Amino acid sequence: MEACHSWFNRFRRLLVRWEKQQVSYLAFVHLAAILIIYGKLRHARSPSG
DSSP, X not given: OHHHHHHHHTOHHXXXXXXXXXXXXXXXXXXXXXXXXXXXXXXXXXXXX
């Protein structure tokens, strides 16, 4: 679970909540999750990794 928090902490916009509306903040959380998963999948499929 701690690793998941560190992955999300790389996104500054989520680390400090600048968004006032909950919907906007949740959209950025989803976007961050998509980018994290995409990066993990891309790294797993690379021939050198």
